[in-house]
Amino acid sequence: MGRRRGVALMGGLVSDVLAWFADPSNLTGSTGVPARILEHIQYSGVALVIAVLIAVPIGAYVGHTGRGGFAVVGVANGMRSLPEIGVVLLLVTFGGGVSLTPVTIALVVLAIPPLLGGTYAGVRNVDRATVDAARGMGMTEREILTKVELPNALPLIIGGLRTATLQVIATAAVAALVGVGGLGRYLIDGLGVRDYTQMAAGALLIAALALTAEAVLAGVQRLVVSPGLRTSASAGRRAAAPPSEPAPPAPSPTRSTPEPELARS
Amino acid sequence: MIDWSWIPANADRLGPAILQHLVLALVPVLIGLVVAVPVGWLANRSRAARAVLVPAAGLLYTIPSLVLFIVLPGILGTQILDPLNVVVALSVYTVALLVRSVADALAAVPGMVVAAATAMGYKPARRFAQVELPLSLPVLISGLRVATVTNISLVAVGALIGIGGLGYFLTDGFLRGSSTSILVGTVLIFVIALIFDSLLVLVGKLATPWVGAGASR
Secondary structure (H helix, E strand, O other): OHHHHHHHHHHHHHHHHHHHHHOHHHOOOOOOHHHHHHHHHHHHHHHHHHHHHHHHHHHHHHHHHOOOHHHHHHHHHHHHOOOHHHHHHHHHHHHOOOOHHHHHHHHHHHHHHHHHHHHHHHHHOOOHHHHHHHHHOOOOHHHHHHHHHHHHHHHHHHHHHHHHHHHHHHHHHHHHHHOOOOOHHHHHHHHHOOOHHHHHHHHHHHHHHHHHHHHHHHHHHHHHOOHHHHHOOHHHHHHHOOOOOOOOOOOOOOOOOOOHHHHOO | OOOOOHHHHHHHHHHHHHHHHHHHHHHHHHHHHHHHHHHHHHHHHOHHHHHHHHHHHHHHHOOOHHHHHHHHHHHHOOOOOOHHHHHHHHHHHHHHHHHHHHHHHHHOOOHHHHHHHHHOOOOHHHHHHHHHHHHOHHHHHHHHHHHHHHHHHHHHHHHHHOOOOOHHHHHHHHHHOOHHHHHHHHHHHHHHHHHHHHHHHHHHHHHOOOOOOOOOO
8 A cells, every 4th residue: 555655656746847847937047957957067077177186196196106005095985984964064164154165175075085096996906017018118107107007097097987976966966955056956945845846856857967977977988998998808898887886996807806995996 | 163062962862863873874784785695696697687787786876865865755655754765765775886796796706616616516505605605705895885884974964854863963053053063973973984894894804814814925
């Protein structure tokens, strides 16, 4: 019976949501769907760019030199344990006043662990024989990093970027709680007046945006990852497959003991 | 900025909130593990099953948590404030995360070991329970660590729609302008996540005494 009631509720909700999307007043102006989507993309994009600029160079340096790997993994793990909502709310109450800065900081904090872990693990896991061959050919350390290690690490770096993007898009909804825009407004405003239709519409939009971003990044990955990595070892192929979760780098047959610390990338 | 008198004044509310937070975060880890092991086993058994199950799990993981908390009542027929929504949502995430971990973990078990166990007369069920599963623990536990830490952090999102746990101190503190309440809630969630992460590392070390034993350094 509970299930039948659930299905009926679901049916009602679906038609209500369709009606909500058909209502022109929800589609235009500064509170309309296009404007909210743009805000959401803007918040997420800015945070992701900052996170990439911070995490990728550090991950690449530590992965290349092997120095400080323990600290990087520890910091990435620690940051992952921070509840984002708490970070946003704390920054707002301590930082004084509503602005985008606390939201952006929290989103950057959220995006760094997967990017850092992915870059570090990607660079670190490049076959040592390949690196030695590059060194033997007379490449400088910088050339080894930029021409050999980073291209080889791309599947895991982009994997980290995909995870970070998903989490940032999902969490940017929290921004609405502290008074700025984005698609979270529909959730928070709807919650305030118990308007579940509006909430469900907002939820759908966020999910659709997340899926679209995922598809776009999957396309980018196909374009930029060297075809050699796609067809060679099964390990490379597995790592290039959609790691849309904070996935451990796929254990390859050549590495018999997967390292649990590394695997938290 | 920090009102130290807040802590003793609210001490009696912290204990139950911590307990509720743990139940909401950890019950889904157990449910997710129980569901993910057979599904991951299936994904590891055939290429076709893997090609369907692993991307499907990845897709589930892309749904934002707040979205799932709001949409689930419509699917389950529960009230929006029912803690069951959070448990189901986090179980879904745990399954999504662990299916891939289990499949990868089982794939990492060396084929020769499985063949040796078969040759020693292990039937498939016993071979899985006593050989393949224990050997896949390192990868499986790293997946469990991600799931556990994520869940402990995500329960706080449930406070946005009014479901308890430590997240209550975040939203309530925000509404009252009490930074102490937010700080205490955030730090407690952070510390609890770290404690359970370390516990899982310890469990992993104890359960896989052979890891590192071969390295002669």
